[in-house]
Amino acid sequence: KSVREKDRPDFFVVGEYWKSDYETIADYLEETDFSLDLFDVSLHYNFHTASQQGSAYDLRELFTDTLVSKNPTHSVTFVDNHDSQPGQSLESFVDAWFKPLAYSFILLRAEGFPCLFYGDYYGIQGENPIEGQADNYLDALLYLRCNHAYGPQNDYFDHANCVGWTREGDAQHPYGMAVLMSNGDEGEKLMHVGSQYAGTTFADYTGNREEKITIDEEGNATFLVNGGSVSVWVQDGITPEEAFHEKDE
Known part of the structure; x- marks a missing residue:
């Protein structure tokens, strides 16, 4: 609030409140006077479940209980992050086959503010190495977002x-x-x-x-x-x- 009152009225703030039920998220936003946006944890878990269940998952449920579906102007959408990657405290990594679908969902739709995970783009090293996907599909999706994801x-x-x-x-x-x-x-x-x-x-x-x-x-x-x-x-x-x-x- 202090920063915005001085000379940055449009200063962007995002918070990581790791809850996946919308009512708790809605209460948090109200208690903070809607002064910040939040990572859409529910959407991440929907992506993870969809990647695990394959064709048994109903894609129409991707919106269920998500911040992006109910309050899109305060939703920062993401597929994975440093905590959800293999071996970390909130491990829930979206399976590789579903990643292009999930990134298409957050990058090419009108709602939400998408966040691209460094590890998905450049790769992850260490005990659980994962190859980066910049050349495989992410650069193409980013191009499409910049050039074609506009209008009704x-x-x-x-x-x-x-x-x-x-x-x-x-x-x-x-x-x-x-x-x-x-x-x-x-x-x-x-x-x-x-x-x-x-x-x-x-x-x-x-x-x-x-x-x-x-x-x-x-x-x-x-x-x-x-x-x-x-x-x-x-x-x-x-x-x-x-x-x-x-x-x-």
Whole structure:
């Protein structure tokens, strides 16, 4: 409060209050006058459970009892941290196969303030070494967040094992995307990306699918995803420079 009153009214503060039930978190935020944000521990545990249960987990439950679903402007979302990694006091490390899905969830959606774990990006050394995933998928997801995760969001959480959402883009970032993930078999879903994309071709930026998909005149298309995987579809051939700048009138 003192820092903000002096010369930093927008000073960002995040707290680590390791509780996974929303009512306790809500009480904490109220007691601190909503002056700080909190790590979304419930979401982390949902990711961990989902990675452990595989196709038996209902992906529609990822939101259950999470701060990001109930108070997103105070939620700092994360997949893992230094305490949840193997061998540490709060060990609950998300299985490797589910990490791309979890990071897509926190990086490519509108809600929450995502936090990238150093160990996931650069790797972990010591008794429980883990290889960094920068080149495997994290750099691609970070690129997508910076260039395509803007505008209205349309959710398709209508199946236990295959869920997705689209971002339609905005004036400054006019090229949106469609995200589809599965924790079971190969899947597909009809989703709306916006009529402004009618007739254009979309490709999977992750490279997990090789097909090209054409958007219909109403701005819809049936997008595809491999089993136990995630695909992020963007307009084919768009460069970073184009994605960052407003279209010509």
